[in-house]
Amino acid sequence: MRTAYRVETVRAAEAALMARLPDGALMQRAAAGLAGACATILGRVYGARVVVLAGSGDNGGDALYAGARLARRGAGVSAVLLGARAHEGGLAALTRAGGRVADDPFAVLARADLVLDGITGIGGRGGLRPDAVPVVRAARGSDAVVVAVDLPSGVAADTGAVDGEAVRADATVTFGAYKPGLLVDPAREYAGAVRLVDIGLGPHLPSVPELEALQHADVARLLPVPRVESDKYRRGVVGVVAGSARYPGAAVLAVAGALRGGAGAVRYVGPAGQAVLARYPETLVHAGPPGRAGRVQAWAIGPGLGDTPGVDEVLESDVPVLVDADGLRLLDPAAVRARTAPTLLTPHAGEAAALLGVARDDVEARRLDAVRELAARYGATVLLKGSTTLVADPRGDLPVRVNPTGTGWLATAGSGDVLSGLAGSLLAAGLAARDAASAAAYLHGLAARRAARGAPVAAHDVADALPGAWRDVIG
Template identity: 55%
Template sequence: MRRAHTVAQVRDAEAVLMRSLPEGALMQRAASGLAHAVLDLLDGGYGRRVLLLVGSGDNGGDALYAGCALLRRGSQVAAVLLGGSHHEEGLAAFRAAGGRVVVDVAGEPRPDVVVDGIVGIGGHPGLRPPAVAALAAVAGVPVVAVDVPSGVDVDTGELDGPHVVADVTVTFGTHKVAHLVGPAAGACGAVHLVDLGLDLPEAPVEALQAADVAALVPRPRPEDHKYSRGVVGVRAGSETYPGAALLSVAGAASGLVGMVRYVGSAADQVRAAHPEVVGDGRVQAWVVGPGGGDEAADQLAAALATGVPVLVDADGLAHVRPGQAAVLTPHAGELARMLGTERDAVEARRLEHARRAAEEYDAVLLLKGRHTLVVAPGGRTRVTTTGLPWLATAGAGDVLSGVIGALLAAGLDPWDAASVGSWLHGAAATLAAGDGPLVASDVAATLPAVVRSLR
């Protein structure tokens, strides 16, 4: 499990650890990890030009001590001091090691890498003009951020004003919320974690990894039969959008349950494509809404009347009321309509709006996106880090709804079903796409291979 903690949690854990270590030992650990990450990016240090952008906080100290290590490896290291005061011991060590402090970035030879030590995890979103100017002077040079890209909101993943866009972020002790939650996650690049040995509490945000998914995916027991493995029902599609029914059923019929039932106006098309799918009957969960159009309200009412967990997506979201659904799966535009706000507001503050909707609708809320959020009432959050941009294709959400519905029917609780389903969906897209495009049906067809790979 990849866990992301808040600034306050990290600060408290660091304070406890520092009481048991010699003064400065924690910063030296961080600086060593940072230096090694820079060396990996450069494929060695000898003769390389490194520019440190150094702010007044501890991240500036980390950058300066990392600069000392890089100087010892033969790099040419210069530092630009931004802000008022700076880490005195780190600056003295940097100068003693042969590092140069410069003022005019534009007058320096173009560096091979820039180390962003401008603002630490306690900083506010946005950057001051001198930092913006320094970054502009080295635009196009690879950037390694210290802990987080400077200028992002660490605890929310929000962006407000100028900020660093890093190629690599080296973080210490634990991941921070901004590493996982968009839009800030998109500014982090590849995230490298340096373990500091912190004793941390439960994380408010986490991301499943392959081993976690393998442990959660339901697998049939020797004594199981098709009914005991779970039966999922799909009420989706319409005369106008029969394809949504086919895709939702394809996701549901990927082998995760013993039986799939379909009820709707696209029954003939569904049976032709999926002869193993049967008609109405008893189920353990329903999927409602994809492509439902004018039929979505009746589809939802019929599913709710059965008393089993219901996943609501797409057209069904316009008709759902608080307390009715187990899982809701909107994209940003749909969530904006559910909350009576604008799509831009949801995209800018994804975590805030997803948590608000989970509370208001008393359901697990899955907010689709590059880093999909799965939020339970109470605020507990999982982030899906599988997937790739090619997954932004028509019908992909219909497949996702079927996968999650199947996992609900197989016995996972809504929280696990939504987060495991989202992980599998993203992993299947990555496997199906390779280096090129894909369509939604490719994702459904690849799901069994992803599940097999987890063994």
Template identity: 75%
Template sequence: GRAVTADRGEAAVARARLVVDGIVGIGGKGGLRPDAARLAEAVARSGAAVVAVDLPSGVDADTGEVRGAALRADLTVTFGAYKPGLLVDPAREYAGVVRFVGIGIEPPPADAVLQALQHADVARLLPTPEAESDKYRRGVVGIAAGSARYPGAAVLAVSGALRGGAGAVRYVGPAGDAVLARYPETLVSDAGPAKAGRVQAWVTGPGAGDDAATVAEVLATDVPVLLDADGLRLADRDAVRGRGAPTLMTPHAGEAAALLGVRREEVEAARLAAVRELAARYRATVLLKGSTTLVAGPDGGPVRVNSTGTPWLATAGSGDVLSGLAGSLLASGLDPLDAGSVAAYLHGLAGRFAAQGAPTGAHDVAARIPEAWRNVRG
């Protein structure tokens, strides 16, 4: 009977050095059934190496969700196409190292639900100054960030912006002295965003504290706006939805949960659904930060999944650097989906270079962005 078969399977697994997982295919939903779950637990106890066929049994191939028990693979050999569940957490963590094997099936690009940029894709999108370019033709990014309590957020956002391709960085806010002390090339203005001067894109929110007025003033401009950190909490939601110019929102899972009115755990368990819902609800491009960084546009097209990064990027101020970098790319002319995707890619690569397997700080990540840029360009 079934119990005997499961018992025999557990006994065999206990003696195994290698387990090939082919219990459930891409149509499996809702985690493993009880007998299969017992086998998964036995595999985990055995310490055997696990090779999954196409994807680990128990994960959702289409969403990256894991509802119940699932196999944890050391290696997944997948066929035909990469499945979303191999690229998006939490399922990605179950897949181990992923290797693709072509079997003569090439799904039409129009059917893709995920896109993962590679070096060549990012290189094509990076802005390049021409012979007649000046700082204004290359774009000016405005940074409206920081507060008396959090001046460092402004400094870090500026550090990312200065390395993001725009010709100049204009800062408005209470942290001007701190910004100039670190980056004297910054154009610091005493006026508010509406009177600060020529700007092709704005970044607002990092370290803003309770300064809702500045966030509202930035949202009222007619240029692309990146909304991050405190700005996500302070922004009037109707003002975001009603903007005539593009908006790029960059929440982490906790901020995304607050915007959606759900628990953080729900966002982390269904990241793909969460980023799509945020983009649709706010009519904005959304970059959902985390172990898997996703970028979704408001039009319901394919979601971009970032393929670079390191867990060492989970450090204070890292997101401020990313915001400045993405804002600078916006100012240089990239659309929000490309600006967010390219920024995440470069930021993740810079994080790898800065960390080298050891703790790193946000300033170190910003300093390695030019190296990441050169690495992508080859």
């Protein structure tokens, strides 16, 4: 599992570690890891042309010390000083190793093989300063590989927001712990490939991180496994309330996801029963209302629902409920908060914006803040879909989960309906709302990768790839 920590937490851990180390030792550890990563990227250090963009803080010091190490290995290293003052120790080390301060930053950037971004790092606020913007644009416009030191300059470490101009790195070398902005869009897009350098912070970091990203082994531990004595009812029955005369396909896709989610049976309720049975004859179909359809262990309601009633009745049930798409439009926060059983909301950015009463751009710019606010306001687990899918629990003391799987090809009509059915089925199989949402997002993204393989896919392709994704995860 990958974990990420806020800046203040990382700073506290660094201070605790530095108190036990000789002066400057921690920066040297960071510089050594950074130089090693750069050497790997370059392949051949001797004769390579490296430009260090150095701000005046410790981030600039890390970059200058790393530049000195590369210079000692035969690289031609030039420093472009962008802060009010240079880090004295780092600059002295660079000049002793044969590096130099560039007279013309644009000339050295035009010839560079690698550019180190050490302008602001994790302590930066807002976008780049005006004097740094043309230099960063020149670096990005060159043929050089751009490597960010700890975090791309200009992005927000704690939230992933990008306010103004920022460095777009090909790779980021981060120290001690991941920062939330490295895992959450829009900042994640600016970080490129991320490499973590261990500098010894682990024992000084708290046991509960700010963010966590599950991996195969974590998801495998969550997935339901039927026992010998299991039957379809013991494995759980998920009720799917979806589709309408106008959108029967949403019902088919939600059922497709549900059938592959671990529950023993799927009960479909709604007007699209014939379309569902034509594709999935194993489905238990009922015209409705939900309360008369039979016993279920969880409900998933909303995809393609239109104005079909049922949301209020489902919310009054005593089983876990997932609400998506059209089901979110008339959602009453008080009704959700009054529930004693778990509730899982699965909005995309536009739906989240409507629930919060803000603009969609605000949600997309600060996804981490939005998912936390939604979970707190509705007293529900929230899965915020998008380029970075996030899962927040209404308990504020649990880490937000960020989903690491997926592909841009997943942005296709109906894919969210498949996800709703899948997550609802995991709820019915007995997973907690936070775990059901996290595992569903992980499998959904992995299935999309398998189905796409670099080409466009439709939502039904993603559903068909779910068994293979499940097998991948459990090994």
